[in-house]
Amino acid sequence: MPRRALLGHLLRLAALWLPAPALCASPAPSPSRTLVWGLGLETHAVLPVRFFFIQAVDKAGVNFTTSPGENTFEVKVVSPSEPFSRIWVQLLDRHDGSFLVRYRMYASYTDLNIHVLLRNKPVAKSPYILTGSVYHESCDCPESNGALWEKYMRCPSSFAQIQHDLSVFTRVDLDRNAEEIPVYIKTYGEHVGFRIFMDAFLLSLTRKVTLPDIEFFVNLGDWPLEKRRAPGKLHPIFSWCGSNDTRDIVMPTYDLTESVLETMGRVSLDMMSVQGNTGPPWAEKNSTGFWRGRDSRRERLELVKMARANPTLMDAAFTNFFFFKHDESLYGPLVKHVSFFDFFKYKYQINVDGTVAAYRLPYLLAGDSVVLKQESIYYEHFYAALQPWVHYIPLKADLSDLLEKIQWAKDHDEEALEIARAGQMFARTHLMGDSIFCYYFKLFQEYAKLQVTEPKVRVGMERVEQPKDDLFPCYCHRTKVKDEL
Incomplete structure (x- = not known):
């Protein structure tokens, strides 16, 4: 085989073994920069269903404008004094980079804790503590x-x-x-x-x-x-x-x-x-x-x-x-x-x-x-x-x-x-x-x-x-x- 042809053949073989270029990964939300706000984080704002919002933000401080994934965040609403709290929580993906979190309480509690997590890390100022008596709709x-x-x-x-x-x-x-x-x-x-x-x-x-x-x-x-x-x-x-x-x-x-x-x-x-x-x-x-x-x-x-x-x-x-x-x-x-x-x-x-x-x-x-x-x-x-x-x-x-x-x-x-x-x-x-x-x-x-x-x-x-x-x-x-x- 001519030397030039042999070199080209070896280069093609080498190319087959080169690792594929890494795909451009989508930015991930930042636990510290992501925003959490709303009346559902306040003790005295009693509603039939309390609610608050999460806005996904990346580490550069840029708001997401599309969904980072409906399972990106985890929210837990618990009472330390009641291990079996009767609270139903739903997290709704609004598909614009933000989420609506709503929860209905079926009983009243003391010092309610709201945990917002991203890959098991606390988001923003989580946990949010609603101190004192937190009343449910029927109270x-x-x-x-x-x-x-x-x-x-x-x-x-x-x-x-x-x-x-x-x-x-x-x-x-x-x-x-x-x-x-x-x-x-x-x-x-x-x-x-x-x-x-x-x-x-x-x-x-x-x-x-x-x-x-x-x-x-x-x-x-x-x-x-x-x-x-x-x-x-x-x-x-x-x-x-x-x-x-x-x-x-x-x-x-x-x-x-x-x-x-x-x-x-x-x-x-x-x-x-x-x-x-x-x-x-x-x-x-x-x-x-x-x-x-x-x-x-x-x-x-x-x-x-x-x-x-x-x-x-x-x-x-x-x-x-x-x-x-x-x-x-x-x-x-x-x-x-x-x-x-x-x-x-x-x-x-x-x-x-x-x-x-x-x-x-x-x-x-x-x-x-x-x-x-x-x-x-x-x-x-x-x-x-x-x-x-x-x-x-x-x-x-x-x-x-x-x-x-x-x-x-x-x-x-x-x-x-x-x-x-x-x-x-x-x-x-x-x-x-x-x-x-x-x-x-x-x-x-x-x-x-x-x-x-x-x-x-x-x-x-x-x-x-x-x-x-x-x-x-x-x-x-x-x-x-x-x-x-």
Whole structure:
């Protein structure tokens, strides 16, 4: 073999034995630089489900923007004095470099320890010690100082919607209200009515903080009731939905309120669960508009009709017919229900009113898709803080620009993603359980200031008792024990 050929052959053989170049390893989170924060690390911030956050940070101090892996961190919540603590912990990967940690306590404990670990090393300032009595949801131990409770909960000083709703009432005469506001309640069948949502939340709130003495009327239906008229003839009625044609005082919806109470309980859709189930990354989502629901408004019929004519832009269909059953042959057939979390396989979420405002909007905003929201006369307690083209893409009330707006989103992908993220951040900041409790407390507090007559127990009223927890009773440190004579 010629010398040059032999040298080339030997070089090729040598190359076969060279070790493969090392693959570029992804940076790992740093235990010391990773951030941990949130109300769930505070003793006195009592919620049905407590929560806090972890932001993965590398050793250079750079925040992760994608998931480092759902099993990256380990969280343990224990009580040193109780080896078998009844605490359920869940760690939700938000797929943006951050995690939401939530835990529900089924009993009260002393000096709760929260350990956040990364490869068995403590993260940030772990362990976090919640000193003193740490109460669970069922514990009836209200803080008597409302201002102190607001400080514990980090409540904002005011809510613009509350100020707006109460501004038309210079005074509230409770005796006049009792005489002039008709009260009707009748329940048929197996359901006990929407009153259960209000009772459950009021009981929960009064276990946490002492409310001023108040007397108020709650509209248990969806439609707002108090028509616009001269201020002196208005009656203060609390409702879950407001409208441009009415003067109802708006509260967070029963749907959102119940999800706060029943998180990690009997509901599967809540503001925390959505954050851990936002579907594939933006680039891998289906670039079409998506909607599912029932036929509770004529615009929804037009939406389905439009989707059939434009299947490359929209996927919209009914899962149930109730209001327009005679049109089912035109707008059917019905399709199977889709898990709400599967909505986020699509980039563009279409939000259209139902009988009133579509109560799904908080969950749509919390996902990782951009919301296209119909212009509406109806609103929930947070709508006034939302900005079109910042938190959502606006649609005309008749949906005549829907195709145009979906095409705009497709042609402006980066801008659409930016709007999606802003809407998501709004939901994370303003629509979590702590914000809902703060809103109700501030609403009742401000309303109480307007009362010019004393609240009283009137004929026909029923006392609503706190539920008893005989299995895991708590011993409130704020309860004064009387000396026996």
